Amino acid sequence: MKTKKNVIITGGAKGVGAACARLFLKESYNVVILDVDHFSGKNLESELGETCFFIACDVSEEKEVKEAFKKAIGHFGEISVLINNAGIQVYGNLLDTSEDVWDHVMNVNLKSHYLCAKESVSSMLKLGGGVIINVSSVQAFISQQNVAAYTTSKSALLGLTRSIAVDYGPNIRCVAICPGSIDTPMFRDAISKSKDPEKVFRECEQMHLMERIAKPEEVAELIGFAASDKASFITGQALRIDGGLGISIPGSKQ
Numbered sequence: 564m565k566t567k568k569n570v571i572i573t574g575g576a577k578g579v580g581a582a583c584a585r586l587f588l589k590e591s592y593n594v595v596i597l598d599v600d601h602f603s604g605k606n607l608e609s610e611l612g613e614t615c616f617f618i619a620c621d622v623s624e625e626k627e628v629k630e631a632f633k634k635a636i637g638h639f640g641e642i643s644v645l646i647n648n649a650g651i652q653v654y655g656n657l658l659d660t661s662e663d664v665w666d667h668v669m670n671v672n673l674k675s676h677y678l679c680a681k682e683s684v685s686s687m688l689k690l691g692g693g694v695i696i697n698v699s700s701v702q703a704f705i706s707q708q709n710v711a712a713y714t715t716s717k718s719a720l721l722g723l724t725r726s727i728a729v730d731y732g733p734n735i736r737c738v739a740i741c742p743g744s745i746d747t748p749m750f751r752d753a754i755s756k757s758k759d760p761e762k763v764f765r766e767c768e769q770m771h772l773m774e775r776i777a778k779p780e781e782v783a784e785l786i787g788f789a790a791s792d793k794a795s796f797i798t799g800q801a802l803r804i805d806g807g808l809g810i811s812i813p814g815s816k817q
């Protein structure tokens with residue numbers, strides 16, 4: 564088991580992270596999932612078998628991250644790929660975002676990426692190199708109303724991506740992935756808070772030039788590509804997978 568490459572996926576119990584777990588398993592990786600959702604994480608571990616290892620971990624807590632990496636490396640060996648994917652969506656503008664909420668969003672969406680990247684870099688350098696993928700959002704480029712903390716955290720990830728690429732190239736590549744809307748539990752949960760979730764779903768579809776939202780598997784495909792040798796000349800960049808969201812001038816479609 565120790566000769567295979569190892570990937571750590573944060574927030575891998577559901578949504579995009581779970582799609583990545585399935586994809587990397589097909590690519591013959593050993594897969595480690597770090598997630599706060601024990602129930603979904605354990606279920607996915609039993610579904611995927613012995614090359615998948617679930618570790619309960621709040622990736623915004625340094626102590627938990629250090630312990631989880633120690634466990635993961637002890638189980639499968641050093642880490643070749645990190646998918647920094649865990650994230651939360653909290654709505655609010657500056658006036659209705661409390662300091663606690665702001666800090667929580669920054670801790671989960673930004674600090675966790677720094678903590679996991681830090682543990683991964685030491686491990687990857689022992690192997691001679693590796694790849695770090697930071698899952699950001701199209702909201703690193705365009706914003707809707709009431710997402711002040713979320714859009715700030717996702718924009719900051721582009722700076723972290725660049726810094727990792729600059730500091731650790733040529734051995735370690737780092738790439739940010741910036742999706743538009745994806746049909747995951749996060750998305751369903753967000754629209755369920757509206758009065759008419761079906762209407763909001765259709766509106767979200769129409770915001771994208773492709774007139775639909777993405778499947779988590781499509782985003783996982785891009786992540787798999789960015790982490791592979793096929794993308795060996797891509798580093799420090801933000802790759803958008805957004806169905807054309809936000810690029811058309813209103814009224815331009817007849």
Ligand SMILES: NC(=O)c1ccc[n+]([C@@H]2O[C@H](COP(=O)([O-])OP(=O)(O)OC[C@H]3O[C@@H](n4cnc5c(N)ncnc54)[C@H](O)[C@@H]3O)[C@@H](O)[C@H]2O)c1
Pocket residue numbers: 573574575576577578579580597598599600603620621622623648649650651652671698699700701741742743744745746747748749750
């Ligand atoms: N769904 C979308 O429309 C969309 C769009 C753009 C970007 N994204 C980003 O893609 C990533 C994955 O999103 P998703 O839609 O699959 O979300 P999801 O909520 O469906 O899954 C996220 C997973 O992260 C886990 N998680 C949350 N906080 C954690 C923590 N502190 N420690 C460990 N695990 C934690 C959750 O338990 C969950 O399993 C996120 O970073 C999100 O911001 C999502």
